[in-house]
Amino acid sequence: MLEEQTRAEIDYRRLLRRIVSHWRLITILFIAVTLPVSVWALVFVPKTYEAVAKIFIEDPKRVGAGFLRDWMPASDASFQQALLRSRSLAEAVVANLPPESTDELLRRAMHVDYFAEARNFLRRLLGRESVVSGSLPQQRAVTELQAARMTFTPLASGEVEIRAVAYNPQVAMGLANTYVDVLQSRSRSNIREEARVSRTFIEDLLNQTKASLQESEEALAKFQRGRASKKFPDHSALELTQVAQLENNLTEIQASKEIAKLRLNFLRGGKDPTGKPLPSAVALAQQQLTKRLAQLQEKLAGLQERYTEGHPLVRATQAEIKDVQAALAASSQFSPDSATASRLYLGTAERAALTKQQADVEAEIASQEAKEEVVKQRIARLSQNVSNLNAEEMEASKLLRKVETQRNLYSTLSEKLGMVRVQEQGEDRGLRVIDLAVLPQSPSGAPAKRIIFLGVLLGLSLGVGVAAVIEYFNQPMETEDDVSRVTGLPVLGWLPTIEGNHTQNGADREPLRFAETSGPETLEVETCRGIRTSLQALSRQRKLRTIMLASAGPGEGKSTVVLNLGWAFWEAGQRLIIVDADLRRPSLHRPFRYPLGPGLVDLLASDVPWDRVGQAVKENLLLLPAGSIEVAKPGVLLSAEKVRHFLNLAKNQADLVIFDSAPVLAVADNLTLASMVDGVILVVRAGATQQRELVRAKSLLEKVGAPLIGVVLNQVSRRETRRYYRTYAGYYGVGDGRSGRKHSRSSRSWWPTVQKTSNPK
Template sequence: MAPSSLSAGPRADGELSLLELLQLVHRRRWLLLVGLLLGGLGGIGVVALVSPVYVAQALLIIEPDRAGRGGPTVASASDTLDSASVDSQVEILTSRSLARQVIAQLHLETDPDLTARPRAGLLRLLLGETTSDAAAHGDLVGRFLDRLAVKREGKSHVIKIAYRSGDPVRAAEVANKLAELYMVGQLSRKFDASRRQSGWLQERLAALKGRLDASEAELARFRAASGPVLGEGFAADPGEIAGLNGQLVAVTAERAGKEAVLDRLRRLVAGDGPVSTLGELGSSPLLDHLTALKADLLRREAELAAQYGERHPKIVDIRAEKAKLEARLQQERQALLRQFEGEVDRSRAKERALARQLEELKSKALQREQAVQRIRELERAVELDRRLYEDHLARASAEEVPETIRAPDARLISEAVAPTEPSFPKPKLVLSLSLTGGLLLGIAAMYLAEAGERGFRSARDVEEVLGLPVLALVPKLDTRRSGLPPQDYLLERPRSRYAEALRELLASPLLRRPAGAGGKVVLVTSSLPREGKSTLVLSLARAAAAEGLRVLAIDADLRKPSLHALAGLKAGAGLVEVLRREVPLAEVAAVDPKAPVRLLPGSQRLSQPTRLLGPEGLGALLMGLRPNFDLVLIDSAPLVAVADPKLIADLVDAVLLVVRYADTRREFCRACLQSLIDIGAKPAGVVLTQTDQRRHARSAAHDAGVAAARLGGYYRD
């Protein structure tokens, strides 16, 4: 039965058992041994070839000289012993200037450690050295600093000075000399600071006095220049500014209202609007008289229009008189409109006068405020300069330069002594590290070698990953030595491993024909091309024919048929023509020249596989062939390439999956098998082709090893 689901790996829990792990180590033991050998030889080489290195160290403690300090003006790097101050002393100890002094006093220009060529990169890494660019290019000071190690001991105020050298005495001399020159340099800096302090204070006082005088002069000069601005004439009452601002707002509103009315009246006058809307223009005796006359004319026109027709002379005269009267009315309205425009102009002039008056008051107030602000700033500057001058004057009066030389801010608590044993190399440590590295290298090589093999290497691998039994392990043939292709190897050497593997496959229930039933139809497919599928079909057909079975081999690969070429037949009409009913089956079916096997070759024509390989095409053909043959083998295209095998899978009794030994990736096989299961196919088993017998014997699988070696006498390859 086909599995309903596929496992994701070789184990449900994804882990190897202890026995499998031991088998893996045994199989890859040479990689592990080579890694250990390389590690051991590397460690021995380091111990034998590397010159010994001695490290001498001295200890300094940073302690500020507070008792001997005469005043606060003599600065020291360690006034406040915080972490940054101690770290700064570490940087001073590793400075290039201090290194030059040590080199000059100890005459290290010819020291072999500093004049020798830099070590190789791997040896520098083992020794813990970090060569700078300057040291690599022959800088003597840079090489000296590369051998010097200065660091702070934890969070304390203790600094360790360590120096590496091939001479233990020289290493101690350098560490002690560096500490000595550092403390001498501190004393020298303190003496110079005390000697310069007095002159510096006098210069500082003179500069501050001049700055104070300049600030006071600037204040007096600005007050004199700002006298008119600060007078009563520039004083602006806030109430006056507020009153003017209120008047300006009222006038502006009045002007805006009149302008709006004026604009509306202009449009009404230009359009001769109704009399009721023109009342805002005002009135005059003449305009009232003209309006009364117009009303009388309109009344008379209405009476005459009721008695006479539209063209009556009286009506025409009234209309002419009305037009003249209307012109007079328009002239009078224009005159009143001009009077209203004058009122608007007077409102605008009043608004501009108020705006100018308000702007002048604001400008005077702003000038006065700026002047007052500037005077306050100058007064603050004068006060600040005066306080600074008085503070320095008090310090200069209280300062007393000490006559005695102060003690340094550091002292030596442990001088360096010549070491008796080298710090590197240490044979036990080097050998243990090298062997550990060799072991890790061997394990990494074993892992990479094992991870690189993603194919199936045993029947158990197939069963655990795919859930299918392995029906046979077909060995890989050396065709160049034998001169025989695999499909002919069975005929020439019937007692070979290859022939026995095919007979084992024939004996499986997959190919066994039930009693009283028709011929068995088996689909042979693979995940990818070049897995030996077509060769297996022809070889298996010949093996079955040699056992007396009636065998038919069908080449159902509609894209790249190959059975006819393997059997030595010429290309011609094939399966496509038979399924399209263009050529009878009897004319297309051929006989294998080397065995009693009937062949239905593929066709060079490409047609629609969905129609030809369905139940009405290939299915009907197989139903007619079952009674006439004991075994029908169908060679199809790979599952990953096309969908043809999935169409045929529903028409056969069983599906045989061909997998190339240690080559086809497990992910491809798992995906292809799952695709068959999804369509309801019946994958019955797997055949591992091109099995490397020697490699399989070394894999420690249950179907390899000693048993396979003992059975070798039964075969004649």
């Protein structure tokens, strides 16, 4: 499990490196997208102004629930925030805006409904009419206000920032302050109505309490008349005092419960204590519609003094008046308890907040009922303790407690009545204005910054996305795990990236002979010896006298592997022949500065002796170049009969014959040779050979019966080389006299050695 997780992490890092390797493409796409967008944002995007007003919405839950909150109604924070974002409040704001603000909302809209634009574009393509949503000016102004001009940011302290955006600084300030004014007015009307209902209830309850107090005092005076003052025992007096206090608490709890029920009834649209129906959603909607109609008519009169009847603002206001009159007529058709009527006044967010308020009040009523039951039980227990008093004493105690309770309740009601009267005439204590918006002095750079940020994000995403798509379709082979997973063949070994003399590329490329030039104990030489050891181990299972190195495409490094692998076998004391069977672009002769011919072509075309076609590189090491390829026909020369004859001759001359070949996917010249040798090794260039090409090459070789024995991974990157040899790189130092253990103690100790071996002189 740990190995799979580590492998997945390595794969992700490798993919990231491959994407980063396309940094030129990513940079070009990034600049191509970001630069025009930034120029357009800085030059052509109109300047806007921001005005910010700040209000404070107090949540009653933060100050705790209690008797005072029941008698002093305040706005709920969640309801206020829902109201702030509601469409009904936006409509009221639009109705109270000056003409220049409304004109900007209609003529210079910032909001674009891209979905509607795309839908209308498709409809026009299909020959249909476009669908125009919000054709009325008032509707378009409300949509513009909510979608593009206003933002509301609640802070943890309870403050809310009301931010308005406009092209004109005066309009921006007016939008923010109008929102504050309308919200205050809406909240004030709701709170005053609730306070009026509470005041009426408290006045009625106060009158009832006053009458009950007078009756209790008269009854107590009548009972005490003609009787001496009774003195109760000490313990009984204490218990009677406790009973009196509990009865006072019970009275307050019951009063709080009644107030909560009254608030719940108000929220549901019931009746007040006098029997009059409370204002329902329909009544409130009608009141607001009537008020709005009067405002619009006044606005229309002012516009008609300044403009003609055909002016757009005059026509828009007349259309709004018709809409309000129609809504007012429709609202009169619903009953006060109609569910549909509620929807005339409350939006979705407001209805949700109102439902939450009702749930909170219901929970509060349940809590008061539970408290009431507990207090009643305590009163009952204490009453049993004082039951040893005689009937006369009990009657006196009862009258005294009743008088005391009524006096306390009367005093409390008088105090709360004064508070509610103040609340009814005052402001909403839960909504306070901290700062009104002031005239912005300089334009805001937020729109341009937002567009530039989106351009940067788009450019970066496009560049990285294109690079990722390229890597997804290319899927280059980079590690031994990749090669084994794709081919199912064993990896015989790998060669690091060698920085040799690549002065000639393409058809005139020259393979590298690093095995002889970079020293006998360098990293690349040791990897060649490792490949030789793997092949010698395979030779114990199957005889390997003839080996061909193949690749999917050109530039994989077959010729380099052939030369250096041949040197490794020659070093082991074997007689070796290296044959250049790439008759289209031969290259093995170039590192030795030998002529191209005579060679393999001459040997296959005529009975030329071996001593005339082979070039002796060293003792027991013979190079057979391609030969006279100008007149060669590879498809004819590399036929099965001639190849078989050549293999028999070559085996008599050497212990091992290694063939270089043409790319498998490019030409089919060497497929016959591949099917007749003892083993075929696929050469894969790390980071360049694509997965689909490697799979096709392997499939093609298998179809002709080629004995595939393994894969050599060529030109492994320095990063992968360091990963493979991080611990053991110290062993490849030359004459340093230090052990590998000492080298591995430092995470950087391998770097000088790898750098030295990777740059042969």
